[in-house]
Amino acid sequence: MRPRDAALVAAGGFAGAVSRHAVAVALPEAFPWGTLAANIAGAFLLGLVVYETAKSGRIPDAARLLLSTGFLSSFTTYSTFASETVALAPRLAALNVVANYALGFLAVLLAREVVGWRS
Known part of the structure; x- marks a missing residue:
């Protein structure tokens, strides 16, 4: 892995982990609402990235590393x-x-539909 790629993944991972923690502390603790919310939102966002990349190819590799491999994998x-x-x-x-x-599965399906609506 190139140092630039590693830095993108690390920066995204840091931001994703901090964001997930913020979601977790913002929601009630009686049930794992924070983890559930992060997993659903992350599935939707990853679906957007994956389907948009497959459809248009307009998301640059650096952005996919930062968002998908970095941010969303930690979020x-x-x-x-x-x-x-x-x-x-x-x-x-x-x-x-x-x-x-x-x-999470429904969130990915919704992301696919959202990307499809833009056609």
Whole structure:
């Protein structure tokens, strides 16, 4: 990896991690709302980047590294989702799993539609 690429990923990763933390502390802690919100928003934004790149190719490589590999990979979090889910009561844990996967998947589908509307 080129040093410039590594710097883009690092800068995006720092911003993504700080942003995810801000979302987590802004939302109630009784249920992992912060992680759920970050995962859904991140899935939507990643869908926009992926589908826009596939459709038009107008997103430069540097921007994709900064946004996708850097920011969004740190903003979304599987490890926190997993550890928070294990700590929940069984019914809430099941709800959290379904919510993260179903809403994340729907967010990506919505991003695909948003990119398609612009045609």
